[in-house]
Amino acid sequence: MSHGSHSSGHAGGHGVGHIVPVGLQFGILMLLLVLTYITVAARWIDLGPLNIWIAMLIATIKAAFVVLYFMHLRYDRPFNSIIFIGSLLFVALFVCLALADTVTNKPRMWTGLAPAVAETQKHSDP
């Protein structure tokens, strides 16, 4: 029923949504695969505590490409971006505040209540 007279006559300019070319999307896929390889390979380089941040940075770059091109957010209404980025900011707030407590209060935890914490603390803060 959708193949009526009206559907095919407005090539490109109809205005419902933005068409992302397949070639561009394929390029994005290749980029994502390369980044996946890099993040797996980066595991073998010992950068200490930096490793997790590098892994997260690569994951964030990958996620950005998925969101911008696969999910069309780059071409979408800005309000959708506000919603999505807003949710990410609130997750960041949530994690950071919760972690802030964990990080700052760790040295003052009672010995015996969270043994592994105290132990790790001594180990990592010589």
Place this chain on the structure above:
Amino acid sequence: MQMADAAHPISHAAVPHGDAHGHGHHPNLEHHFDSLTQQFDAGKLGMWLFLATEVLLFGGLFCAYAIFRRNHPEVFMYAHQYLDTTWGAINTVVLLVSSFTMAWAVTASQRGQRNLTSLLLALTFLGGVGFMVIKAIEYQHKFHDGLMWGTHYDPSKHGHGHGEGHGAAAHGAAAAAGHAAAGDGRGGAAESHAAGAAASAGAAGDHGASAAHPEATTSVHAPETPGQGASAAAADADVPPERAPLEPSQVALAPSGPAGLHVGGHDLHGPRPDNVHWFFGVYFTMTGLHGLHVLAGMAVIGWLFVRSVRGDFSADYFTPVDLGGLYWHLVDLIWIFLFPLLYLIH
């Protein structure tokens, strides 16, 4: 319902259509929207709001992960070695490729390429099948090996063929060194101290039962979970007093041993810390919820496939494909973070 609307154009006569093309009421335009564009935008807005709630849902789990890992890095360092990075990487590729086919399906449906859309939706669905099959293999492996949450954690479950510490003597100089350091021929101790044998060969040589931390006593009374690190074994085995208590700073936490144990197909480095089961609790919760999302996404894509074959979509009306695609990409997005957090711990 859409057909019914189209059959009664009179009811829309008063509605000013934003559609600039002059034709009558579009069969896919619900009567409460002015134009297809407005309808499309409203659908997208709703979908993005839903995706925001999904982000917040997983955000809670990521927060839990962050706190667990910050408080007990040694648990994550140790336990992630049980995960097979190869399977995880393959699954990442599977999801990325299926994300691409989904994005392509949206493009195809926007261009009114009905057959191509159907084909790409089918491929995307197969990507979901592939992901879940691999996940099932991984889960089954863990169930078999007793690598589970809470009290179900029992890595000794998988028998002597894979027994913890079974191959200690046979594997590498580090294992041998640790073996000697913790005291040879100590009978039962030899069974479980192997977990700590590779606690970096040098350290093990110096400190013997290197993981003898104070709370070892808590695990001594849990014989059903042998090998709570070298500590339990050492405490069990009447370690000479000069060897038992150690400065915490001497505890080898980093899994940096030059060689490790080979346990049930896993190369394990370092002593086993307490409460390893928490890693698997986090692992199964996060991957489990993600897996449910994959299944839900597959259901949506299956439904889209049926509709696409039926010919519901056109260049004017592809919103369901677009929105289903958004959901599928979000599932991919979450896995992009889960993979390094669970499989690539360094």
